[in-house]
Amino acid sequence: MFRILVVEDDLHTRxxxxxxxxxxxxxxxxxxxxSEALDIMDREHVDLAVVDVxxxxxxxxxxTEALRESESTLPVLMVSAKHHPEDKRKGFLAGTDDYITKPxxxxxxxxxxxxxxxxxxxxxxxxxxxxxxxxxxxxxxxxRGEESMTLPQKEFLLLYKLLSFPGKIFTxxxxxxxxxxxxxxxxxxxxxxxIGRLRRRFESWPxxxxxxxxxxxxxxxxK
Numbered sequence: 001m002f003r004i005l006v007v008e009d010d011l012h013t014r015x016x017x018x019x020x021x022x023x024x025x026x027x028x029x030x031x032x033x034x035s036e037a038l039d040i041m042d043r044e045h046v047d048l049a050v051v052d053v054x055x056x057x058x059x060x061x062x063x064t065e066a067l068r069e070s071e072s073t074l075p076v077l078m079v080s081a082k083h084h085p086e087d088k089r090k091g092f093l094a095g096t097d098d099y100i101t102k103p104x105x106x107x108x109x110x111x112x113x114x115x116x117x118x119x120x121x122x123x124x125x126x127x128x129x130x131x132x133x134x135x136x137x138x139x140x141x142x143x144r145g146e147e148s149m150t151l152p153q154k155e156f157l158l159l160y161k162l163l164s165f166p167g168k169i170f171t172x173x174x175x176x177x178x179x180x181x182x183x184x185x186x187x188x189x190x191x192x193x194x195i196g197r198l199r200r201r202f203e204s205w206p207x208x209x210x211x212x213x214x215x216x217x218x219x220x221x222x223k
Contacts, residue, residue: 002048004027004029004046004049004113005037005048005049006029007055013052014030017104021050021110029044032055034060034066035057037049037051038066046074047117047120048074048113049063049077050077050109050113051077052080054080064091067095075116076096077099077112078094082101083101119164128163130163132207135159155197155201158179158195162210163208163222165220166221167222168219169219170218170219171216172192173188176191191218208222
């Protein structure tokens, strides 16, 4: 079972988060501040950290920065009473993976945690599995049962990105910047061309579909 570290200086909130997570069968560790959290992570395996921003000794920003400076890829869900865009921006610049504001909706927190753990598992395994369909990042291959094909690099990366976040809408510019690079001289129209190729390749596969969202971009839908 996944092990989650709750880093929160308020005792009531810390205990409440622990109870909510344990009801979902997570193993929960707790710390009162960032410094204590780092000590725990030195001794214990942790799959994800729920980190409050405002804490004594070492706050959530400093803890997240310390993790990223040590090249840790531990998923971090930052929790804050601060609602301003600049506060969220500061959190993401520090290296958090997601950000939720207080008062925390516990159902939303659980959904965000599940999404972060799923993405982390995909990143660690470098594979996406959907029924009989397997995307292997290291081989740029897509297989289904006995059928297997190796895709051109850009096509594979585009499909892998969309299927890593099913239901999430990506603009052409977002996909262009991530797959081809922000400095690329290639126009965003090439994304449309590659999407068309992917649709033709997989039009008979019932497990997923790439959907156009008018005026916005594209998303993958798992069926």
